[in-house]
Amino acid sequence: MRDLRESTMCGVKDTFDLSVLPASMTPQVMAQLIECIAQVRHGSVEIKIQDAKIVQIDTIEKRRMK
Numbered sequence: 001m002r003d004l005r006e007s008t009m010c011g012v013k014d015t016f017d018l019s020v021l022p023a024s025m026t027p028q029v030m031a032q033l034i035e036c037i038a039q040v041r042h043g044s045v046e047i048k049i050q051d052a053k054i055v056q057i058d059t060i061e062k063r064r065m066k
Contacts (some may be wrong), residue, residue: 024053032057
């Protein structure tokens with residue numbers, strides 16, 4: 001779980017306070033979110049919640065034309 005608290009992906013180093021996360025934010029869900037965020041260059045990551053539980057993670061990738 002230490003690797004989730006200190007993330008150095010994409011040159012970003014941040015510390016997460018796991019005590020404030022909801023119970024549905026398990027280490028596996030947190031890892032999936034970090035992976036989705038790291039893969040998106042231009043776009044967004046959307047989290048779907050039902051009954052206070054994370055049930056789906058959508059990644060929207062946009063393509064920029066120059």
